[in-house]
Amino acid sequence: MSDSVKAISIKAIGIKDVAREAGVSVATVSRVLSNGPVSDALRARVEDAVRATGYRPNLSARRLRSQHSQTIGLIVSDIRNPFFTAVSRAVEDAAFQAGMRVILCNTDENPEREAMYLRLMQEERVTGLIFAPTRATLAQLDRADLDFPVVLIDRSAPAGRFDSVVLDNPQAAALLVDHLHAQGYRRIAGLFGNTSTTAVERHAGYQAALAAHGLHAEARFVPPTAEAAEAEIARWLAEARRSGAMPDAVMVSNSLLLMGVVKATRTLGLAIPGDLAVAGFDNEPWTELVGPGLTVIEQPVHEIxxxxxxxxxxxxxxxxxxxxxxxxxxxxxxxGSTGGVSG
Amino acid sequence: MSDSVKAISIKAIGIKDVAREAGVSVATVSRVLSNGPVSDALRARVEDAVRATGYRPNLSARRLRSQHSQTIGLIVSDIRNPFFTAVSRAVEDAAFQAGMRVILCNTDENPEREAMYLRLMQEERVTGLIFAPTRATLAQLDRADLDFPVVLIDRSAPAGRFDSVVLDNPQAAALLVDHLHAQGYRRIAGLFGNTSTTAVERHAGYQAALAAHGLHAEARFVPPTAEAAEAEIARWLAEARRSGAMPDAVMVSNSLLLMGVVKATRTLGLAIPGDLAVAGFDNEPWTELVGPGLTVIEQPVHEIxxxxxxxxxxxxxxxxxxxxxxxxxxxxxxxGSTGGVSG
DNA sequence: GCTGTTATTGAAAACGATTACATCAGGCTC
DNA sequence: GAGCCTGATGTAATCGTTTTCAATAACAGC
Known part of the structure; x- marks a missing residue:
């Protein structure tokens, strides 16, 4: 290799280049960068040198030496789920304010990916983790030994080795049932997802509220996709029509199912709320625009x-x-989707 | 500090603890971890030791020494925009397959945040960056010197210092105009966002297509929010009604604006498509469910x-x-939202 | 003028891994 | 059997910072 080639090879500039440029020691540069005690004169010299060289500290080195990563992990099932999208924004904003970074991971409700990402969190030496685990992982989480604090969201822990923040799911479901009841509906069907603890809790609230009104609960569980919900509702209503026991309202446990139900009413030619009232979870922007507007439970997503x-x-x-x-x-x-039996 | 206290203090186990446990050198452990040349006997011993100690490599140290971060950056305006949500999933999946991590950043179309995140990317020494810049940043990007390759998405570069992947925006907008024209609409208003190059290109396509049909273009630009679109459309239609020049169709340049327009038609009591045909961008699940269904351009989001x-x-x-x-x-x-002048 | 205290500064160790280089054993060629 | 390669292993340097520790200077009190 000739010298010219060597000269061309780009060498990332480090703290010692800045130190040389400013005529100080690397320690002083470091202190300037972290607002340590430095005389005004030297501070100015160093700041000039930083600008002149275009120096950017190496976060890996900084993290290695200082032993804190200033990074928090966020593991969710799917960022495309608007609930998690909103939560992730809130988390990122809070992290940003605290001068921390966020590593976002999608697990697709797959326990293997959850395990892999938990390992990754350890290797990144994250400061903390915010996690929405599947039921399977939740059960094993107690045994795992993690070197950082974990906060569970959406899916709650049974006992309590971890902090958690969740919606009051039974109450929310009851709110929906009470509203439907007040509007005059008496045959209220329920459609719930079959993977998360969330759906389980919402089903419980649904059932309790119906019982309180002296009504009969009719619930079914499906995979949490619009397609599954659409197919199941179509099948269900066909059966119900034959048996002469058509529900007059249906509530669902999340927004994907809600979409499926609305689709089904379209293909079946059912009017909302005339033929069937509809209510669900998650106040996404579009729920206002569909049909007469969809009645939903609004979660304080940003708050969560x-x-x-x-x-x-x-x-x-x-x-x-x-x-x-x-x-x-x-x-x-x-x-409007729960406009009342008369209207 | 007494010895007992010292013993209690948890010391993260490192590669040399594993080496001691296995009775080998740290180099051998490192080689086992990175599939280097090691005899089967030692490999087994080391793997046992790793299991026994529960060792997890420190990624900061690894990155510092090996000089590659195995991390790619993704900077978008807002992850809540479904376009970026979908793109981020595709990016993360591809990164995952390649054994890399993703750092996700939201800028809210704010150039200052863009600049800040670009600095962060440098400090993280990312392997590469995928970036959807605002117009302002895009203009300055040529001058910035970055130590990693950048691929622009959605918003394209004018000349070409960077690789990019974009939708054929003029063609897509023309597709929409042609469709509206074929359906019999002749006064086609256009509402576009005022921050991205995307909107500029879509406007160009809109204008060209209208010109090709011998029609007059009437376009307005607003901040890319549903609220701004709703307010502007309401104002616009009121003016148009007074002047007796009501448009019979309106196309918009993204899904937020689309939502705003639909909201406006509701509050104004306009029927879609009877009083006003509506068309927009991004085939999100809910567009099928609103009114008679909304005509939209579908982007190959995952492909992008x-x-x-x-x-x-x-x-x-x-x-x-x-x-x-x-x-x-x-x-x-x-x-149905572009059902034709007669229907 | 001497000592003690305080504020700046620099030299060098440390963080936890990877990797260049040296060493060594074993097998091959002639 | 000498010489040479090859493949496995260990030693120590290295990555770019922060942080400890010692050194120096300035200044007050006596």
Whole structure:
């Protein structure tokens, strides 16, 4: 290799290049960068040198030496689920404010990917983790030994080795049932997802609320996709029509199912709410625009993300404190899709 | 500090603990971990030791020494925009397959945040970056000197210092105009976002297509939010009604604007498509469910994400190759919202 | 003028891995 | 059997920072 070639080879500039440029030691440069005690004169010289050289610190080196990653992990099932999309924004905003970075992982409800990403979190030495585990992983999580605090979201822990923040699912489902009942509906069908603990809790609330009104519960469970919901509802209504026991309303446990149900009413030519009232979860922007507007439970999505971060920071402050479970309640956004039996 | 306290303090186990446990040198452990040349006997001993100690490599140290981060950056305006949500999944899947991690950043179309995240990417020493810049940043990007390859998505570069993958926006907009024209609409208004180059290109296609049909173009530009679109459309239609020049159709340049327009028709009591035909971009699941179904351009979102990663990997393979611009075309999904002047 | 204290600064160790280089054993060729 | 290669292993340098520790200077108190 000739010298000219060597000269051409780009060498990333490091802290010692800045130190040389400023005529100080690397320690001083480091102190300037981290607002340590440095005289004004040297500080100015160093800042000039940083600008002149275009120096950018190497985060890997910094993390290695200082032993904190300033990184928090966020593991969700699928970022395309609007609930998690919103939560991730809240988490990222909070992290940003605290000068931290976020690593986002999608598991597709696959326990193997969950395990792999948990390993990754260890290797990244994350400061903390916000996690929406599947039921399977949730059960094993107690045994795992992790070197960082974990806050569970959406899916809650049974006992409580971990902090968590969840919606009051039974209450929210009851809110929906009560609203339907108040509007005059008496045969209220329920369609629930079959993978998450969330759906289980919502089903429980649905059942309890119906019982309180002296009504009969008719629930079915399907994979959490619009297609599965559409097919199941079509089948269900066909059976019901034959047996002469058509429901006059249906509530579902998440927005994908809601979409499936609306689709089904279209292909079956059913009017909402005339032939069938519809209510569901997650107040996404489009629910206002569909048919007469869809009645939904609005989750405080941003609040959930923020609460998770707050819990995480408080835990970092005091690792010994008792674990807490923050339960936020949803609100019922009544729209035309549950317009009442007369209307 | 007494010895007992010292013993209690948890010390993260490192590669040398594994080496001691297995009775080998740290180099051998490292080689086992990276599939280097090691005898089967020692390999087994080391693997046992790794299991026994629960060792997890420190990625910061690994990255510092080996000088590659195995990380790619993804900077978008807002992950809640379904287009970017879908792209991010595609990017993450491709990265995962290649054994790389993704750092996701939201800029909210704010150039300051873009600049800040670009700095972060440098500090993280990312292997490459996939970036959807605002117009402002795009203009300055040529001057920035970045130590990693960049692939632009959605918003394209004018000349070509960077690889990019974009939708054929003029063609897509023309597709929409042609469809509206074929359905009998002649006064076709256009509402476009005012921050991205995407909107500029779509506007150009809209105008050209109208001109080709001998029609007059009436376009307005608004901030890319549903609220802004709703307000502007309401104002616009009120003016038009006074002047007796009501458009019979309106096309918009993205899904947020589309939502705003639909909202406006509701509050104004306009029927779709009877009083006003509506067409837009992005075939999101809910567009099928709104009113008579909304006519939209479907972008190959997953393809776009994958193509961006492919471009990035090819660039890493050969830094000297000529830059390329991958242009994918959208398809027109015709629905009831453009049902025709008679129907 | 001497000592003690405090504020700046620099030299060098440390963080936890990878990797260049040296070593060594064993098998091959002639 | 000498010489040479090959493949496995260990030693130590290295990556780019932060941080500890010692050194120096300035200044107050006596």
């Amino acid at each position: 993300g923020r609460a998770a971060m707050t819990l995480l920071f408080e835990r970092l402050d005091d690792p010994e404190r008792a674990t807490r479970k923050v339960v936020l309640s949803g609100t019922c956004v009544a729209r | 994400g994958r193509a961006a990663m492919t471009l990035l990997f090819e660039r890493l393979d050969d830094p000297e190759r000529a830059t390329r611009k991958v242009v994918l075309s959208g398809t027109c999904v015709a629905r």
